[in-house]
Amino acid sequence: MNFTRETWISLVLVLVLLTIPYAALQLGNPFYVTLATRMAILGLAAVGLNIALGLGGLVSFGHAAFFGIGGYAAGILASHAFSGQPLNFGLFSVAGTNSMPIIWMVAIIGGGLLAAAIGAISLRTSGVYFIMITLAFAQMTFYFAISWPAYGGEDGLSIFVRNGFPGVNTLVPINFFLICYALLIGGLLVFALLRNSRFGAALQAARQNEVRLASVGIAPFRIRLAAFVISGAITALAGALYADLNRFVSPSMLSWHMSGEFIVLIILGGVGRLAGPVAGAMLFVMFEFILGGLTERWQLFLGLVLLGVVLFARGGLIGLLAGRARHG
């Protein structure tokens, strides 16, 4: 592995994120542990989107659907474990669970299946139409959740006790942070491997010139669909963690604000860059906390920052620090 400047910056960013909660505990400010956990989870969700958007050029404005389905996987399974009622699927029924690894698997599979269905239709369009159709699908899941009273409808669904992980007390904030952080690192590894693989080469070529890709014999549609599924699955995993962080799931996780937030994270950090989503999530949560403490209208200032990034620093924070991306 050759260590480029970008690799170093990515490493530093990831280490800074790791030190935040420990520094917070030293300073007697445990609330910052929650902020760092939020950074890790939003970062992971954006790592998922970065596969579709950054590598594949697929501007999905509907990733909240996957984030939300992950959240509801956690909420629904936990509520059944809490009440002791099995989930009834008609022909068979399954007991609920409060084991994180099982919930994660369900979230990943659920997110992947939903992404396969949405992608199979959406990926037949491109450009603005793709943006709008992914938005439409996400809004459908949003209204479905609102109108489904069994799991709280508009009021959402509480998780009374944070789900458990074998051998770890997840109620201790720093432990839960470490779980989220480890999954973020896992997500980054998947992204890095994908980007340099044959699949990643085809995906990036599909973004830049799909006619060229087809004329060497690789059909862009299947490559994009696979990328969309992987992307949705990772974002769904982040959704399950987000539900456990807040101990609450509601349709707001499925709303278009959430989808927009993921895109903003990636643009802030650097589109298609390995650590772009991490940088973006750290900046975003910081803005939200610092500016949000000063004024209710903090999003106005976030908008100005975003404007600045789009006008003057196209590569986001990573682009500013590491320069343009290079492809061997």
Next chain:
Amino acid sequence: MAEAILDIRDLCKNFGALKATENVSLDLRPGEIHALIGPNGAGKSTLIHQIAGTLRPDSGAIDFLGHPVGHLGTAERARLGLGRSFQVSSLVPEFSALRNVMLAVQSRQGSSFRFFRPVMADASLVDPAMGALTRVGLEDRARVPAAELSHGERRQLEIAIALALGSKAFMLDEPMAGMGLEGSRQLTAFLDRLRDEAPILLVEHDMDAVFALADRISVLVYGRVIASGKVDEIRNDKEVRRAYLGDDA
């Protein structure tokens, strides 16, 4: 006579009232260069698009290697071995020349659904790609992004990609366009040797190159093939001279 590699019969394509392709039949046989010439707007590129699969003909048949391919998409036809270069270079701009060629090598090896092994450390991709670049004389420019290559180098790169694809037939759309005198001369010599590997359907405006290279020539005017035959027959064909070469040619 050997069986045709590429066989096109009665191809028709209309854009509204415009007959872009009208009952075009032509074939490509092993070892030959079949040149397709005609004035601007004759429908040469439209024809190439239909053969490559980017445009669907209204009627007619296309057989490649003895199998009908009319129902197949671009990618499937390319995988069967139909390599092409574009009239306006079409490359992956951020990828280096090498990675552009490697994409063709990975396609030829069958699967792009491999998610973990880094491509740059994969000799089974890098070596054949370097080989193809060396054949077109681009080995020193392997690591340069396609967007930074000169016009002539991009044309060479397109041919390297078609080589790496293991093409059973080449369709080259104006490969000489914009090349300097020396570049054209080198490319002419290269194509002259390439025909032994796989036949070439050559769309070209450079008549010196066409007359030097072609085994057969078909002349396309207003979507119709007005003449087809050996170089001397075309040179002396009255209708061709009037329609295209100019009477004093």
